[in-house]
Amino acid sequence: MRITVTGGAGFIGSHTVTLLLEAGHEVLILDSFANAAEDVPDRVAGIAGRHAEVFRADITDPATYNSALADFRPEAVVHFAGLKAVGEAMENPLEYIRVNVGGSVALFQEMAKIGCNRLVFSSSATVYGDPVAVPIDEDHPLRPTNPYGRSKRMVEEVIEDWGRANPALSAINLRYFNPVGAHPSARIGEAPDGVPNNLMPFVAQVAQGVRERLSVFGDDYDTPDGTGVRDYIHVMDLAEAHLAALDLTGAGPGVEALNLGTGQGYSVFEMLRAFEAASDREIPFVITSRRPGDVATSLADPTRAADRMGWRATRDLEDMCRDAWAWQRGRNR
Ligand code: UD1
Numbered sequence: 465m466r467i468t469v470t471g472g473a474g475f476i477g478s479h480t481v482t483l484l485l486e487a488g489h490e491v492l493i494l495d496s497f498a499n500a501a502e503d504v505p506d507r508v509a510g511i512a513g514r515h516a517e518v519f520r521a522d523i524t525d526p527a528t529y530n531s532a533l534a535d536f537r538p539e540a541v542v543h544f545a546g547l548k549a550v551g552e553a554m555e556n557p558l559e560y561i562r563v564n565v566g567g568s569v570a571l572f573q574e575m576a577k578i579g580c581n582r583l584v585f586s587s588s589a590t591v592y593g594d595p596v597a598v599p600i601d602e603d604h605p606l607r608p609t610n611p612y613g614r615s616k617r618m619v620e621e622v623i624e625d626w627g628r629a630n631p632a633l634s635a636i637n638l639r640y641f642n643p644v645g646a647h648p649s650a651r652i653g654e655a656p657d658g659v660p661n662n663l664m665p666f667v668a669q670v671a672q673g674v675r676e677r678l679s680v681f682g683d684d685y686d687t688p689d690g691t692g693v694r695d696y697i698h699v700m701d702l703a704e705a706h707l708a709a710l711d712l713t714g715a716g717p718g719v720e721a722l723n724l725g726t727g728q729g730y731s732v733f734e735m736l737r738a739f740e741a742a743s744d745r746e747i748p749f750v751i752t753s754r755r756p757g758d759v760a761t762s763l764a765d766p767t768r769a770a771d772r773m774g775w776r777a778t779r780d781l782e783d784m785c786r787d788a789w790a791w792q793r794g795r796n797r
C-alpha cells in the first residue's frame with residue numbers, strides 16, 4: 465500500500481515506518497523535523513533495508529506539501545505529527561490548538577481533495593482525563609484535564625464529524641497509554657529535548673549518569689506501594705498496532721477509537737527496580753511532592769483492540785527496560 469506518515473521521524477512514527485517498510489509498503493514521511501533528528505529516516509532505512517520518501521513540511525502549512533501529497537497518492541494516512549508536552553500546552557494552549565487541531569484539519573482537507581479516505585490517528589489515553597474506573601475502556605467518559613488532552617479530543621471529534629459527512633471515511637483513533645522502550649536494534653528510540661518529562665526516559669538518563677537522581681512524584685497515592693501506577697507499552701507493540709489498524713481501515717468505512725495498552729500496570733518503584741535490573745546500575749531517587757494533574761492509577765482495558773484488530777501487546781516490562789537502556793547507552797557514548 466502507499467501510506468503517508470506525518471511525524472514519521474518521531475518516536476512512535478519512526479518505529480511504525482520501520483515496520484511498514486519491512487512489510488513492503490511504500491511510505492512517504494511528512495515531518496517538519498521540529499522534534500526529530502535529521503538522520504532518523506536513514507536509521508530507519510538501515511534497519512528496514514529500504515528507504516521511505518521524505519518530505520520536510522509542517523502540517524499547519526498545507527501549501528508547502530499539497531503537491532507532494534497529491535503526487536504520492538496515498539491510499540492511507542497515519543497521522544502522528546503534533547505537539548505533546550502537557551506543561552507547554554498549559555502555558556501556550558493557543559499554539560496547541562493551532563498545531564494539533566489546525567494542522568490536523570489542514571491535513572484532512574488535503575486528504576479530502578485527493579480522495580484519501582483511510583486514516584489512523586495518533587490519539588492518547590489522556591482524552592479520558594481522571595479515570596472514574598480502571599481499567600479504562602473506550603466507553604469511559606471523555607473529560608481531558610489539560611489543553612494537550614483537549615486538543616487530542618478535538619481532533620477525534622473533527623474526525624467523527626468528517627465521518628458523518630463522508631460515508632466513505634474509514635478512520636481509527638488510537639488512544640495510547642504510556643509508550644516506552646525502543647527498537648531492539650537500538651538504532652532508533654525516544655530522544656527528548658532537554659529534561660525529560662516522562663518517567664522512563666528520565667530513569668534511563670539517571671542510570672547513565674546524565675542526571676543525578678529521579679524525583680518520585682509522591683509515594684502517598686492509593687496504590688499498593690504508594691507511587692503512581694501506569695500502563696506502559698513497548699513502542700514496538702504500538703507500532704505493530706498501527707499496521708493492524710491500517711488493515712482494519714481496509715475492512716470498511718466508519719470511525720472508531722481503540723485503546724492501546726497492555727492492561728498491566730506498574731508503579732514508579734516497580735519501573736525503577738526493573739530498570740536497575742536491566743541496566744545493572746543503581747538508580748538514586750528522592751521522594752518529592754505529587755506532580756499537579758497526576759492520577760494514582762491509569763490502566764487500559766485493551767479488549768476492544770484485540771477483538772477488532774486481533775492485536776495484543778506481547779512485550780513485557782523487561783523487554784521495555786532492556787531496549788530503552790540499549791538505546792540510551794548508544795546515544796551518549
Ligand atoms: C504523561 C502525560 C500524558 C501523556 C503521557 C505520554 C502528564 C500529567 N501526563 O502521562 O498526558 O499522554 O505522559 O506518555 O504529564 N513520575 C515520577 N518522576 C518523574 C516522572 C514521572 O515519579 O520524573 C511518575 C508520575 O508521577 C507517574 C509516572 O511516573 O506516576 C508516569 O509519568 P509519565 O511518564 O510522565 O506519564 P503520565 O503522567 O502517565
